Amino acid sequence: MRAVDPDKVETPIGYVDLQRVRSNAKKIASYCKEHGLNWRPHIKTHKSREIARLQIDAGATGITVATLREAEVMSTVTEDLLLAYPPVGDLKLKRLIQLPHELDLKVALDSAQVLKPLAAACASAERQVGILIERDVGLGRVGVQRVEDVIQLADLAQELDGVDFRGIMFYPGQIRMAEVDQDAHVREVAALVEEMTVALAKAGFVPDIVSGGSTPTLWRSHNYSGITEIRSGSSVFFDLEALRVGVASHDDLAYTVLATVVSTAVHGGAVVDAGSKALSKEVRSAEGDYGVLFDRAEVTVKTLNEEHGVLDLSRTDWEPRIGDQVRIIPNHVCVSVNLQDSLLAQDGDTHVMLNLEGKGRSLWVEESLLNPH
Numbered sequence: 001m002r003a004v005d006p007d008k009v010e011t012p013i014g015y016v017d018l019q020r021v022r023s024n025a026k027k028i029a030s031y032c033k034e035h036g037l038n039w040r041p042h043i044k045t046h047k048s049r050e051i052a053r054l055q056i057d058a059g060a061t062g063i064t065v066a067t068l069r070e071a072e073v074m075s076t077v078t079e080d081l082l083l084a085y086p087p088v089g090d091l092k093l094k095r096l097i098q099l100p101h102e103l104d105l106k107v108a109l110d111s112a113q114v115l116k117p118l119a120a121a122c123a124s125a126e127r128q129v130g131i132l133i134e135r136d137v138g139l140g141r142v143g144v145q146r147v148e149d150v151i152q153l154a155d156l157a158q159e160l161d162g163v164d165f166r167g168i169m170f171y172p173g174q175i176r177m178a179e180v181d182q183d184a185h186v187r188e189v190a191a192l193v194e195e196m197t198v199a200l201a202k203a204g205f206v207p208d209i210v211s212g213g214s215t216p217t218l219w220r221s222h223n224y225s226g227i228t229e230i231r232s233g234s235s236v237f238f239d240l241e242a243l244r245v246g247v248a249s250h251d252d253l254a255y256t257v258l259a260t261v262v263s264t265a266v267h268g269g270a271v272v273d274a275g276s277k278a279l280s281k282e283v284r285s286a287e288g289d290y291g292v293l294f295d296r297a298e299v300t301v302k303t304l305n306e307e308h309g310v311l312d313l314s315r316t317d318w319e320p321r322i323g324d325q326v327r328i329i330p331n332h333v334c335v336s337v338n339l340q341d342s343l344l345a346q347d348g349d350t351h352v353m354l355n356l357e358g359k360g361r362s363l364w365v366e367e368s369l370l371n372p373h
Helices: 018-034 049-058 068-074 090-097 112-124 147-159 183-202 218-223 240-245 333-338
Strands: 013-017 063-065 080-083 104-109 129-134 163-169 209-212 255-263 269-272 291-293 296-304 309-312 325-330 342-347 350-355
Touching: 013 018, 018 049, 018 218, 018 342, 049 063, 049 068, 049 350, 063 068, 068 080, 068 090, 090 112, 104 112, 112 129, 112 147, 112 163, 129 147, 129 209, 147 163, 147 183, 163 183, 183 209, 183 218, 240 325, 255 333, 325 333
Parallel strands: 013 342, 063 080, 080 104, 104 129, 129 163, 163 209
Antiparallel strands: 013 255, 255 269, 255 325, 269 309, 291 296, 291 325, 296 309, 342 350
């Protein structure tokens, strides 16, 4: 991290409160310890080695990644990685087997078509990779549909050289309603998870890892029967969705987008320089807005163009002036972070720049290796 003068940093830019990041990480680690769970945060939210180190220091037992770039970067932070995305194609498999051999690497998948080439690549590289079988628990995105399919893939993983069956994975991403309304939905997912673990045990496959959870159900993760670890990622920062769901308070919000007012010409609104290329044009609530001001909850972002964010001033007596700076809480923090070149972070009285080493798709090589002198 390099110290900077925040007044000399151009907007829009993602803005991080590192003290709140540490507090969030500490709370999650404490919750996991209380319930006998491991915390393997998904770093797709922040893509930063520095933030990953804070999570490890707080008690995270490993890291979850979605891309090979993220895996390459995070292999310098931890030796315990889960690639929670099926690696399809020779290019991805080549990168995967080139990851450090000392890694305890696990891969989540839901088909023999992914498992067999992965096993062959690992066997040819004389390495072992753990396999987590993913089951769909209601989101309808990926994951096998029947417990019989889980057992069949577990059996195949045990037969093939280069891989070992390590456990199962699930993601209850369909549960995004208010925390107080989640009971029945959590019970449905818990029943499916229990069905899997019981059936696997009867078939002779006792999973070492049952990986699940989500940020909207973060504080209810222990209600998923048999779960051993949670992968909640956005909880290190939280966002407007988390605030509205009820899993975070305003004091937990560690990420905003710093923006500057550039126009007040149209009555009833003001335009800031944070558009869809800084906030993302993702609606995650019935309100239909794209964010809200950090210190003025009555002011929302009602319209987004690529470089323009239009603030709705109809419910406030605040009269912004051109040049004023505001902080916007985005609907979905993960997408907003991915739109930034780097992040401006406050740590007490100091401001620093955070690099996003995991961003992008290209092969990552540590700078010290490229410039040894």
